[in-house]
Amino acid sequence: MGFLTGLNIITVILILVSCDCRALHPHTLLDTSELIRIRGYPAEVHHVTTRDGYVLQLHRIPRGLTPTPRPCTRRFRTHESKGMRWILLEWLKKVHSREISRRCGSAQGKRPVVLLMHGVLSSSDDFVLNDPHQALAFMLADAGYDVWLGNARGNTYSRRHVRLSPEQPEFWDFSWDEIAQYDLPDMLAYVRNTTRAPTLDYVGHSMGTTVFFAMMNYYPHINGWIRKMVAMAPSAYIHNIFAGYRMLSIFSQIVGGSESKYETGRLSVEGKTSLANLCSPDALTRGVCLKIIGLVAGPSRHAIERDYLPVIVAHTPAGVATRVLTHYSQLILAQRFQAFDYGPTRNLEKYGSLTPRQYSLERVTVPVGLFWSQDDWINTPRDVAQIAEELPRVMLNYKVPLRGFNHLDFLWSEDARRLVYIPLVKFLKT
Template sequence: MLFIPYQGMAVILLALVGSTASPTQGPPPSELRHPSAGSISATASLNLQGRQRREALHPHTFLTTPELIQARGYPSEVHHVISPDGYILQMHRIPCGRRHLVNGRRCDTGGRRRVVFIQHCLLCSSADFVMNDPDQALGFIMADAGYDVWLGNTRGNVYSRRHIHLSPKEPEFWDFSWDEFAKYDMPAMLQHVREITGVPILDYIGHSMGTTIFFVMMNYHPHINNWIRVMVGMAPVAYMHNKRAPISAFAPFVNIIDRFLEDKGFNEIANSNSGFSTLASAACAPTSILRFICSLIHFLIDGPSSDYVDKDYLPVIFAHTPAGTSRRVVTHFLQVIASEQFQAYDHGPKRNLKMYGSVAPPVYSLGNIKVPVGIFWSENDWVADPRDVYQTAAELPNVTLYQRVPPRDFSHTDFLWAENARWFVYNPLMEFLDSYH
């Protein structure tokens, strides 16, 4: 078993805790309440100072998700939806592929509309599905295949740091875990997609936490099974007690650590502000002498990485990821590791009793997921360990595809950024979806 000194890991954890900087300015509330399809918002712009620094890195390093999409020649839309508890969530849409554009503007897919919603992982954002060449990034590949592609962003990440009443400077803003993602955010985003597209049933793809949210959502809203034709889980995460990534060593002490960080006022993890993105992208550049730090942090959280990611593109990746979240989201995952249960957030006996009606948090049932599920997993995944994935698949009622990714060294983040992900994941993924259309 890999041993990492706890003191060293604590330093890394605290390094990941971001500041409580003010939110990036976005459109006024009136625009957020009445989004204009096809408009490009300035929300969460990551444009940074320093033309020389920008020119020294990949030209896509500091582009927002809509800008990344447009830079590749695809149409891009920004949509906003307000969750039932007031969080303003930003979604990004690629309504069609480049070959479906008429006069470079209007989409013409021949009347056939296949809608897919893709949800990101922990500390990630919509950018993760468009941060590669068009023949390698999942968002572009699916758009070119005729899909109307929607990319979600959960509350608290760089694109969804707004609330109708609360400010990110207030601790109350960060009082959420992935329970709230599943209970409030995902249903609101999916309903918005259905309303805008006029398509009542869509496909769903999740990576890592994007699958966790889906599984939990069906416990709170089982009727949403009727909105989903088929679900694909890349590196699905429900059970996690076999997770090998070194950060798992914190799990037995999670509640102590959480109380300590709360007392110190650390409510947000890895705020991806302009200064953070500048530092991360420069440190992770191919010629940087500090690049080993990027590799170390990646190893502590996600385990070993392969050589399938373009090293010249690492500054782009680290300028966008981590994209920020609440401390409680990370705490929730560590609680799941410690308890060996797929369960709701443990607030402690008093608050549990008030929220759940019991002193212990309820356990989620994977039996509530009725839609067909396709699973892609890899042997070298230290987050979604094969043993945990197997247990998850065994409890899902309708797994119709259970596919191991062939390369034995394919890692957790290779599902997002690997140059060979198209051949080993995305092509068979789309074949699986096609079998249900």
């Protein structure tokens, strides 16, 4: 949502500043699967067609670079003697075998499964945009997980439909409601079916948490599919957002409202190249790039690798439907966690009432770990506190122990490994 302001500022700068055309970092124009493979990890590309016709691209890291544990062996001495002693030993042997199978499943190829879901204007790229020991997807793969990276409809990887084209306004006729109703549950079902895992872990950032919370209001049974959920920068109530965003929300309702149906924030190859040059280590405009990130996401120590910032800005923003942003604007102004507000007439047709459906966090019955920061201007401590109060099973309420850690630092900061990812992996494994 706040990226729109940043994008406008960047556009002006690009007009005023001529391209220096420095040599690009070799990762600048790579897609997610290429970013994974260039780090030496195996990568797979999967496609999921939602029930309403959108074709979503998922990326998978089936294993990490750490050695695969040796399979456990089932050792139990055979006894030929009969009678009660023999019967007891045979029963103990079966119990022993089942316990070994339970403990050693991942060692025999059945790795625990995790799905990572991005935020607004982001994509699967954001979980692999760092060195392997610092990017969350690689860390989870090396921790023994079968890692899946989702992409919501409309971003750079999910721009296909069985009958619509992105050139048609109808393609963009969705908010994050549809991502919660169709994209996320259909991706989860696909991952479960492909891996044959009855349960999996889920990690969301920002909008990735919003759609998870809303999804459980439509499909409460999916709680049974999830072992644990991690919410980085949890987003449901956002009315305490930075004041500048409240003003933008009022403006967006005046100029567009619920009728906006188009795309914003996707970069062309030329745009990616220009931004990468603008934010390169030796560019005079590099400081402007960092200022814009601070304006968008909140105060930051800017612990972003100097040489990798151009790669990051070339991958984010990744495109979004304007109605997704409008939906968040509605949450800010309504001060409620609710479905998209189409206005009284269409609300009555769609929801059976003049007002939109209200979502309840009490429907989220899985164990949840909340990871939030004091200086996140988008998902503020006050809003996170309300979320924590209403979720029934908050198992961890973790405040990042560093001032100057903002909304985007959860993805890009060099400090994220130490301050967020190590505690996150520990939470999932306990």
